[in-house]
Each structure stands twice: as structure tokens, then as C-alpha cells.
Amino acid sequence: MDFTLTKQQELVRQMVREFTINEVEPIAADIDVTERFPIENIEKMAKNDMFGIPFATKYGGAGGDYVSYAICIEELSKACATTSVIVSASSSLCAGPIDAFGTEEQKMKYLVPLCKGEKLGAFGLTEPNAGTDASGQQTVAVLDGDHYVLNGSKIFITNGGVAETFVIAAMTDKSKGTRGISMFIVEKDFPGFSIGKVEEKMGIRASSTTELVFTDCIVPKENLLGKEGKGFSMAMQTLDSGRIGVASQALGIAEGALEEARKYMKERKQFGKPLSAFQGLQWMVAELDVKVECAQLLVYKAAASKDAGLPYGVAAARAKLFAAETAMEVTTKVVQIFGGYGYTKEYPVERMMRDAKITEIYEGTSQVQKMVIAANFLK
Amino acid sequence: MNIVVCLKQVPDTNEVKIDAKTGTLIREGVPSIINPDDKNALEEALRLKDTDGAHVTVVSMGPPQAEKALRESLAMGADEAILVSDRAFAGADTLATSNALVAAIKKLDYDVIFAGRQAIDGDTAQVGPEIAELLGIPQITYVEKVDIIAGGLKVQKAWEDGYETIEVKTPVLLTAIKELNEPRYMNIKNIFEMYANKEVKVWSADDIGANKELLGLKGSPTKVKKSMTKEAKGQAELVELPPKEAAQFVVSKLKENHFI
Numbered sequence: 001m002d003f004t005l006t007k008q009q010e011l012v013r014q015m016v017r018e019f020t021i022n023e024v025e026p027i028a029a030d031i032d033v034t035e036r037f038p039i040e041n042i043e044k045m046a047k048n049d050m051f052g053i054p055f056a057t058k059y060g061g062a063g064g065d066y067v068s069y070a071i072c073i074e075e076l077s078k079a080c081a082t083t084s085v086i087v088s089a090s091s092s093l094c095a096g097p098i099d100a101f102g103t104e105e106q107k108m109k110y111l112v113p114l115c116k117g118e119k120l121g122a123f124g125l126t127e128p129n130a131g132t133d134a135s136g137q138q139t140v141a142v143l144d145g146d147h148y149v150l151n152g153s154k155i156f157i158t159n160g161g162v163a164e165t166f167v168i169a170a171m172t173d174k175s176k177g178t179r180g181i182s183m184f185i186v187e188k189d190f191p192g193f194s195i196g197k198v199e200e201k202m203g204i205r206a207s208s209t210t211e212l213v214f215t216d217c218i219v220p221k222e223n224l225l226g227k228e229g230k231g232f233s234m235a236m237q238t239l240d241s242g243r244i245g246v247a248s249q250a251l252g253i254a255e256g257a258l259e260e261a262r263k264y265m266k267e268r269k270q271f272g273k274p275l276s277a278f279q280g281l282q283w284m285v286a287e288l289d290v291k292v293e294c295a296q297l298l299v300y301k302a303a304a305s306k307d308a309g310l311p312y313g314v315a316a317a318r319a320k321l322f323a324a325e326t327a328m329e330v331t332t333k334v335v336q337i338f339g340g341y342g343y344t345k346e347y348p349v350e351r352m353m354r355d356a357k358i359t360e361i362y363e364g365t366s367q368v369q370k371m372v373i374a375a376n377f378l379k
Numbered sequence: 380m381n382i383v384v385c386l387k388q389v390p391d392t393n394e395v396k397i398d399a400k401t402g403t404l405i406r407e408g409v410p411s412i413i414n415p416d417d418k419n420a421l422e423e424a425l426r427l428k429d430t431d432g433a434h435v436t437v438v439s440m441g442p443p444q445a446e447k448a449l450r451e452s453l454a455m456g457a458d459e460a461i462l463v464s465d466r467a468f469a470g471a472d473t474l475a476t477s478n479a480l481v482a483a484i485k486k487l488d489y490d491v492i493f494a495g496r497q498a499i500d501g502d503t504a505q506v507g508p509e510i511a512e513l514l515g516i517p518q519i520t521y522v523e524k525v526d527i528i529a530g531g532l533k534v535q536k537a538w539e540d541g542y543e544t545i546e547v548k549t550p551v552l553l554t555a556i557k558e559l560n561e562p563r564y565m566n567i568k569n570i571f572e573m574y575a576n577k578e579v580k581v582w583s584a585d586d587i588g589a590n591k592e593l594l595g596l597k598g599s600p601t602k603v604k605k606s607m608t609k610e611a612k613g614q615a616e617l618v619e620l621p622p623k624e625a626a627q628f629v630v631s632k633l634k635e636n637h638f639i
Contacts, residue, residue, distance in 0.1 A: 007447075008574050011454060015565040049567040062568040063575075072567075 003297075005067070012053070012068040016075035019048065025079035031206035032351050037162055038083060038206055045083075046117020051091055055099055059107050060115035066241070070248040070303040074296075077252025078259070079348075081355035082206040084252065088245030089158040089207075090114060093363075094121025097167050097238045098185065101226035110165050110185055122163035123242075124154035124186075124212050125235050132368055134169075134235065135178045139214060141170035146221050148172075148184065150214040153196060158362070160210030161195050164188045167238075168212070169231050181231035185223045192217030203354035240313040241306060242363045243320040247299045250323035250359035254292050254330040257352045261285055261334045264347075281337060288330045295323040314376045321369035324359035331356040380433040380527075380549075382424040383484055384457070385494040385510065386417040388441050388448035397606040401470060401596070413448045416495025420555035422562040423525055424493050425456045431527050434458050436487055440468055440479050446579045453573040454565035460579045461487075467584040470596035473501070477509035478598060482589035483582055484514065490549040491532065496521060496556045504554070511552035518552040519545055523559050 005013070023041050031038050045051065053069040055061025062068075069091065076084035095114040098106060113119040130136035139152025150170055157166075166186040173180035186193060196211030226234050265276040265285070275281055298319035305312035331353035335342035342349045360366045390409040398405050413421070424435045436459040437452040439445050449460035463483045471479065484492065492514075494507030504520075511518030523542065524535035531548040537556060584594055592598060620628055633639045 007450070008570050011450065011565060011570045012567060014451075015454070015567065015570070019564055047566075048564050053567055057568065057572070063571045064567060068567075068571075 005071075008064065009068050009071055012064070013071045013075060015048070016050070016072045019044070019050075020075050020079045024076060024083050028080035028082070029345065029348060029351065031080075031082060033205075033345070035200070035205045037208055038080075038086075041083060042086065042117065042120070045087065049115075049117075050087060051117035052095070052115025053091070055095060055111065055115045059099065060112040062115075066244065066303040066306045067300055070244055070299055073245050073248035074252040074255070074299070077249045078256035081249055081253050081352075081358075082204045084249045085158060085204050085207050086120070086162075088242070088249060089123065090117075090121040090163070092242040092245040093123030093158075093238060094163070094165055094167050096241055097123070097183065097225060097234055100237065101183070101230075101234050102185075103222075105222070106185060106225070114165060119164040120159050120162050121165045121167070122157050122159035122212075123238065124157050124166055124168040125239075126154060126156050127152065128155055132365060135181075135232065137169055137171050137181050139168070139170040140174070141172050141182060141184060141219070143172070143221070148219045148221065148224070150184065150186070150192070150217040150219055152214050154212040155197075156199065156362075157210055157212050159208055160212055161198060161208035166212065167225060168214075169235050170214075172228050172231075176229060178232040179229050181235070182228045183225040183231040183234050184219050185225055186217070186219055190217055190219060201358075203351070203356070203358050205354075237313075239363055240316050243316040243369075244299065244302050244306065244312075246359055246363045247295070247302065247316065247319040247323040250320070250327035250356065251292070251295045251299050253352050253356050253359065254288075254295060254323070254327040257327075257331045257334040257349055257356075258285065258288055258292055260347065260349050260352075261288075261337050264338055275337065284333055284337070288326075288333060291322075291326045292330065295319070295326045298322050314373060317364070317369040317372040320359075320364065321366050321373065324356075324366060327356035327359050328353075380427070380431065380490045381488040382427065382433045382435045383487055383489045383492045384417070384421045384424045384435060384437045384452070385480055385484075385492065385507065386421060386437050386439045386448060386452060387414045387495070387498045387500075387506075388412070388439065388445040389414045389498050389500045401603070411444070411447065413451055414495050414498045414500075416497060416555055416557065418495070418562040419557055419559045420493035420495045420553075421452055421455060421457065422560045423522075423553075423555055424491070425563065426560060427491075427525070427527065428456070428458075436461065436489075438463065438480060438483055438487075440464070440471070440476055440483075443581075446581075449579045450573065451565055453577055453579075454569045455563055456566065456569060460577070462579050462581045463587060464581050465584040465594075467591055467594050470599065471594065472599035472601035473503050473505035473509060474600060475594050475596075475598035477506050477513055478593040479584070479587065479589055480506070481510055481513040482587040484510065486582075486587060490551075492516075492550070492552040494552065494554050496554045507552060507554040514550075514552070516550045516552055517547055518554070519547060520554040521556050522553045523556055525553065525559070 049062040052061035053064045054066045057063040073084045098111045114121045141148040141150045168184050168186045172182040192215045194213045196213045199209040268275045302315035302319040334349050388411045391412045435457045437457045438461045440463040497504035519534050521537045523537040526533040536543045
């Protein structure tokens, strides 16, 4: 057994770390307050192939692996979880299913610009009445000659307002339940497609989260992704790999917060000693350090399993559950270590705490991960 | 156009340890980076490649682990990387280093050679100029701007109080300063492609056909008598004042100690 990263993975980490320190960290606090989408960094990340890490070069990808992708999300998240979710939503949730289930024509048309970062992608599954119970899809798609007509709406869609390519789930046969769900590739300029409500959020505030509205939206027949009726299964597989992205994000947030604590504990003096000299706090950070290490091992194991072509759904669920809960615990306790300062915007830890919360919710809540893990355990 | 970039891997810290016997640096256990000025040199070569087309070869003399710096160069976009590495090179001063690099460069085609101004470990700023002298080609140091013109280059050389514009025919050696450009990041696709398709060539002393008397400790006229870490002198005085009073306070202290 070998726990060392490859030379490629090490260089990816070094590159993304340098990029994060120079480009991402300096604007992270500002874009959180102003909710400004960091378009300048999207262009720079695209130029360095950060949107296509695990995809084949013939589709515009970097020809890398999923562990490297996880490392990229982890490193970005140490400074800014907004920036990392823009990448992971586009890569895991939109480019991912097109790569896995798309035809050659669909890949050339849609996957290439997503991998190159020329276009951003988004994934639409959640609806007002279909959250954790994703089977309750009410958006419908009706075949009409050479096109489908979509009607309905999606909510809480990451990259909703900035994406140009969407992978959308809709019912093609309501009588068949989950087996009546299909997936479509939708362009933002298709007639009948529009952006609805723009959410104002607790965290990841500079990312775009919106409602998508389909009003007699015309989608060409050739934009059906995979086969009719296979949409639910494809969505679940998409979320399996997407969860590795969210787990990596949670891991990065936790690592970033813990690093802030390390610096602060060495600087800040109370009772004539630096905080790092107090055993109560030493034990607190020791426990957090172990949890972060565990989270990293779970995340890399899930990603490495995917790279090896092994089943990784349960591994991804474990990684996401543990990394998200670790991110929440670490950021909450690091705010506590900072005391009053931690509660202000003078330090980044309050932002990290707000950002951490979403990792316990999106792409399957912690409770959903437990359902997945328990179902596997008890089968 | 063929461009050769000379590059050095250096320790990523000012806290380097020094071998008490030889007075040379102990590199083991210290994280290593591409020397910052050399990164500017590489960036300029890559910029010229982007704008005018060029074949960029990176050459470094160093121990086997310097391969990483060359791998980073390939990931930034260099076409070829050569590590000049041999036990015979150990303990080289700047002259012996230049002799080794020159022997390697002579095996390559070049119109322009880029080097960094100086390395952060030795701070000598000698290797670039020595390579030009040994090759018998013109050199321009402290370069802050480069343009390609018919038959050569138009180069802006920085001075303390301004700059000088020089037109020069190739082949020429230029040494880069940080004002020259902003080095690019490694490209992620390049990272995977270069490990799949590119080798870092390793050339030994025999491969480059160098005179071994001119290499390593033997070829190094520089004898380091003693190296030491500079002791911090005196004690800091910490005062908290509004900006204007703080400035006055600093000036008064500088006067008191006859610095101004």
C-alpha cells in the first residue's frame, strides 16, 4: 500500500496552491461581501486547464485523474469555497455526465468548451418538491417530432446564472416513476429557457445559485443524454462523483481554517502566553488535525477508487459525510479559538464557517449520505 | 529561433545550512524551487515562443533531484529539458559551473540564451556573464524588456536611475530581472502530457565532453574560507504611534545613529 501522491499530483497541488495564494485568496473576502462573481479568475483557471482535469485531451481536458481534480478543489477551497464550487459544479456535475453518457457528437459539441473553461456548466435536478427525494420530479419533457418540449422549474442550481450548458432531469413518462426520468443537455439560449429567482445565500456567496424556468422550452431530440428513462440512474451516478468534489471542498475549507488557527495561536497572547501554549487549545487542535487527516484519506481513497475503475459510490458518500461534518466542526471551533475576532470579518474564519455549512447540504445532505452508507452496510 | 534558458534549483529559504568543511551549501532536507530570476528568464523565452515561435530548451546543472525544477519548466511550456549532472560537478564555484553549462550549451543550437540575474542562494550574478564570455558572445545584463527586431533583439537594460535601450545581433546572452515579466503558472494539461511524452535528458561530464580539470571543486578557483549565519545585532524597540509621529520617530533614531 502506498500513500504517496504521484509526481503529477504533487505538481498539480503546487500549481493550484501558487494560483490560490496569488489570485484567489486576495479577493476571497471581497467577493464574499459583494457577491461578485469572480470572472477574472474563471478565465485564468480556464487558461491553465483547471476545468478539465480528469477528462481526455481529445475532449479538451487535461488528461489527468480524479485524485488530481480532488487536489485542485481542495487547494482552491483552502482560501475560497466559492471559487472551488464554480469549478466542481461545472466539472463534476455537467462535464461529468456528458463525458460518461454522451455521444461522440455531444462530447465534441458540449464537453470540449466545458473542459476548456470557455463555457461553464450546471446541473439541474432539484425542484421545489424534489430535494432529497429526487424521484419526485415534476418537470416534464414531451417528445414532439424532432424535439422535446420541457416545462417546469429547477431550484438552487449552482452556476445557474453564469452557465451556458445545463444537464437537466425531466420526466418523459410519469407513469414509470424514477424509470420515467430522462436527462437533457440544454443550452441557455434555447427558446423557452430562462433564469428565475437568484438566491442570496449564507455562504459561497459569490457563486451564482438560481432557479431555472422552462416554459415550452424547445430541446432538440439529439440533446437527449443517454437513453430515455435512464435519467435517474445517471443522476445518481453523477452525484456519486460530484460528492468527491464536495468532499474535497469541505476538506479544503477545514484545512484552510486549521491553518488560520495555527498562525493565530502562535501570535495571539493571553495571560502572558501565546494561545499555542494552552493545553486546552492544543488538545482541541490535535483532535481537529486527526479529523482533517481522516477526511483527506477518505477523499483521496474515493477519488483513487474512481481512477482505478472500482465502485466508489459508498466511498464517496463516506468521504462527503465525514469531510463535510469535519469542515463544520473545524470552522466552528476555529472561530471559537479566535474568540471575538473570529466572529468579525477581520479574519477569514467566520466566512469559512458559513461556507462549510453548505457542504453538509448540497449534492446530498449528510442524512442522504448516511442512507447510502447504511443501505450498503445492511444489504 | 532557438532559445536556451539556464536555470538553477535553489533552496526555498534563507535558512540554509552550510557545510563547515567545504563552505558549500547543504541542500538535503530543504524544500527547493526554481530560482526566481531564472523563472523570469524562462517566462521571457516562453513569451517569445508564444509571440514569434521558438524552440525553448532549459538547461540546469545540479544533483538528480533538480529534475523537479526542469519538470516544472516543461509544465510551464518549455520544449526540452536537460539536466547536466555528474559527481564530477560537485562543489563547483561559478566558473566551474559556467564551464559545465557552456560545454552543454555548445551541443545545442541557440540564438538567444537567457539566464536569471542571480540566484538567491549564492547571489553572485556571475554565471550568466561567464557563460557569455566563455562562448564569446555579447551579453546584456539586468534586462527588463525584450523585443524581436530584424536580425536581432531590441533590449531594455535597467539601471538604478533609468534604462538603456540596446539593439543587439544574435547570438546573445541576456540576464533577466523580476521587472521583465510575470512568470506564468504551470499548466495542468502540460503536467500530464510532459510526464507521458517528455524526458528530462541527463548529460554527464563525459556526455558533454568537458575538460574535467575545469569542473567541480577541482575547477573552482574560489575557495570559501568561512561561512557563517549573520548574528542579529541589538534589540528592536517597539513603539506604537500615529503614522506622522512614527515617521518623525524613525527619522530621529536614524539621525541619532548617524545613518542619515
